[in-house]
Amino acid sequence: MMSLVWKLLRQHISIAQLAGFFFANLFGMFIVLLGLQFYNDVKPLFSQEDGFLKPEYLIVSKRISGMSVLSAGEKFGFSDEEIQDVTNQPFCKSVGAFTASQYRVVCSMGVDGVARFGTDMFFESVPDRFVDTDLSNWKFDPNEGVIPIVLPRTYLTIYNFGFAQSQSLPKISEGIVGMIDMVVLLHGNGQEQRMKGKVIGFSTRLNTILVPESFIEWSNAKFAPEADLTPNRLIVEVKNPTDDAIVKYINDHNLELEDDKLDAGKATYFLRLVTILVMCIGMLISILSFYILMLSIYLLVQKNTEKLRNLLLIGYSPVRVSLPYQLLTVGMNGAVLLISLILLYFVRSYYMNTLWLMFPQMQDGSLMPAICLGFGLFAVVSIINIVAVRNRVMKIWNRKE
Amino acid sequence: MERIELLHTLPLVFQGRELKSEIWLQDVAFQKGETILIEASSGTGKSSLCSYIIGYRKDYSGNILFDGKDIRRHRVSDWTSIRQHSLSLLFQELRLFPELTAMENVQIKNGLTNHKSRKEIEDWFERLGIADKMTAKVGRMSFGQQQRVAMIRALVQPFDFLMADEPISHLDDENSAIMAEIMMEEVRRQGAGVIVTSIGKHMNMSYDKTFCL
Numbered sequence: 001m002m003s004l005v006w007k008l009l010r011q012h013i014s015i016a017q018l019a020g021f022f023f024a025n026l027f028g029m030f031i032v033l034l035g036l037q038f039y040n041d042v043k044p045l046f047s048q049e050d051g052f053l054k055p056e057y058l059i060v061s062k063r064i065s066g067m068s069v070l071s072a073g074e075k076f077g078f079s080d081e082e083i084q085d086v087t088n089q090p091f092c093k094s095v096g097a098f099t100a101s102q103y104r105v106v107c108s109m110g111v112d113g114v115a116r117f118g119t120d121m122f123f124e125s126v127p128d129r130f131v132d133t134d135l136s137n138w139k140f141d142p143n144e145g146v147i148p149i150v151l152p153r154t155y156l157t158i159y160n161f162g163f164a165q166s167q168s169l170p171k172i173s174e175g176i177v178g179m180i181d182m183v184v185l186l187h188g189n190g191q192e193q194r195m196k197g198k199v200i201g202f203s204t205r206l207n208t209i210l211v212p213e214s215f216i217e218w219s220n221a222k223f224a225p226e227a228d229l230t231p232n233r234l235i236v237e238v239k240n241p242t243d244d245a246i247v248k249y250i251n252d253h254n255l256e257l258e259d260d261k262l263d264a265g266k267a268t269y270f271l272r273l274v275t276i277l278v279m280c281i282g283m284l285i286s287i288l289s290f291y292i293l294m295l296s297i298y299l300l301v302q303k304n305t306e307k308l309r310n311l312l313l314i315g316y317s318p319v320r321v322s323l324p325y326q327l328l329t330v331g332m333n334g335a336v337l338l339i340s341l342i343l344l345y346f347v348r349s350y351y352m353n354t355l356w357l358m359f360p361q362m363q364d365g366s367l368m369p370a371i372c373l374g375f376g377l378f379a380v381v382s383i384i385n386i387v388a389v390r391n392r393v394m395k396i397w398n399r400k401e
Numbered sequence: 402m403e404r405i406e407l408l409h410t411l412p413l414v415f416q417g418r419e420l421k422s423e424i425w426l427q428d429v430a431f432q433k434g435e436t437i438l439i440e441a442s443s444g445t446g447k448s449s450l451c452s453y454i455i456g457y458r459k460d461y462s463g464n465i466l467f468d469g470k471d472i473r474r475h476r477v478s479d480w481t482s483i484r485q486h487s488l489s490l491l492f493q494e495l496r497l498f499p500e501l502t503a504m505e506n507v508q509i510k511n512g513l514t515n516h517k518s519r520k521e522i523e524d525w526f527e528r529l530g531i532a533d534k535m536t537a538k539v540g541r542m543s544f545g546q547q548q549r550v551a552m553i554r555a556l557v558q559p560f561d562f563l564m565a566d567e568p569i570s571h572l573d574d575e576n577s578a579i580m581a582e583i584m585m586e587e588v589r590r591q592g593a594g595v596i597v598t599s600i601g602k603h604m605n606m607s608y609d610k611t612f613c614l
């Protein structure tokens with residue numbers, strides 16, 4: 001019997017109008033979902049928390065210009081007075097100096113016991129209180145001969161893209177960083193010692209090879225007892241990293257802030273802006289298509305008013321009479337949601353593959369945010385449709401049509 | 402439903418008009434089981450009366466009661482139930498669906514309660530001489546044929562009262578007699594009351610009461 005009612009009420013359905021709605025809504029919904037999903041997938045790359053440095057720590061060095069290289073007398077290091085001056089600034093909570101190794105360090109690295117490349121390098125340390133990691137890992141004991149090391153994350157990128165790719169070596173993610181064997185050779189003061197390095201993590205914010213302060217003190221005393229320990233860089237804990245006074249002080253004293261955090265912040269800001277813009281456009285398309293659907297349904301009800309009225313008069317309830325149109329709209333909304341999600345799934349797998357090539361450390365997110373938003377939109381739109389159809393039919397019941 | 406009462410009922414458009422009516426502004430009761438004829442001339446509010454009783458229009462003063470309950474207080478669900486189980490109306494304007502076949506027009510109503518079997522319905526088509534029109538679109542049938550389809554549709558539901566608004570206006574005497582026969586068979590089977598309206602020509606039956614509108 002429902003099929004008879006449908007046979008009656010499908011009269012005047014405009015396939016063109018409904019197809020117009022369908023594709024417009026599909027397009028809009030897909031853009032909204034893709035925007036959200038892409039934002040969610042990419043956001044962690046920009047806002048990655050640095051496990052080793054708190055956000056309110058800034059790294060300050062002296063600006064190196066062509067002129068200062070030429071004028072040999074100029075010092076790149078910070079004198080005690082300069083350090084004291086930074087400490088006295090109102091924005092500053094505390095200051096620590098970077099202490100560099102003053103002897104020769106040769107390091108070779110490999111994977112699974114096979115040495116792959118070796119290089120001269122250096123170590124630096126900051127006071128332990130500035131290192132925001134589990135301090136049980138951040139200890140050096142001369143008797144054990146293992147040096148905990150934090151590398152800049154860029155090293156990992158250089159390895160993965162520059163080295164591993166060209167040498168057909170496996171790419172390394174942060175998770176399996178423990179596999180890296182590092183053999184460190186320390187020369188100086190007529191002595192030589194072989195030690196093991198242990199990479200305990202990567203930092204996006206530290207542009208240095210960081211080791212515990214205790215190791216630097218021990219090794220400098222052993223291999224370079226007479227060296228000058230003037231620090232080249234300072235680590236400054238500030239009250240508020242966005243304070244304008246910091247930038248002013250840095251500029252006035254010809255200093256430089258080493259902080260890619262700012263860039264990441266800007267990138268995240270623009271990412272958010274673009275995402276919101278894209279989602280707004282998608283939303284606008286969806287709203288317009290929703291409007292088409294409502295108009296189309298109103299027109300349909302209008303054209304079929306007489307049939308609807310007669311059905312009501314021979315004993316059909318408004319609920320039963322509304323049902324075909326409600327099912328039609330909900331069905332279309334459901335189909336739009338389903339197809340958008342399927343499209344999203346394929347588009348996402350495509351861009352995720354590309355992202356993985358660029359950022360192997362990227363974690364596999366889920367489609368959940370898009371699915372939730374999709375179902376949310378579906379529910380809201382469907383409820384509005386259901387109520388609108390029902391109101392129209394009630395108008396006929398109450399003879400206002 | 403046992404009783405339909407009209408208490409001082411008057412269509413709003415008739416207010417202030419001089420009336421000589423046995424229905425309007427009177428207290429009238431129709432009892433289940435009675436056969437009633439309402440004779441009217443044009444423009445006396447015959448179709449309005451039917452519209453009020455089926456709950457389609459409310460533009461009247463006074464009260465209409467079903468079993469003592471004012472029908473203005475009926476809710477949507479009450480009306481749906483009344484139209485399905487207690488009150489059947491054969492509309493003067495028929496209100497058939499021209500896009501559907503004659504049989505479909507009947508089935509769309511019968512499907513609500515499954516009151517009659519397909520066989521019973523086919524018998525009625527046969528007796529009314531429109532068996533060959535069962536699968537024809539109603540829109541292509543003559544008004545007289547449509548009237549017979551509308552009558553069958555009015556009978557395929559349980560009811561306590563059947564209202565027939567000018568049921569035979571376009572039928573010859575022979576067909577009106579068959580229609581009256583079929584109608585009264587079903588009315589008696591259900592123990593229902595009948596209210597027939599007519600302008601001049603009316604079904605030749607014995608009526609318990611006759612009112613002049």
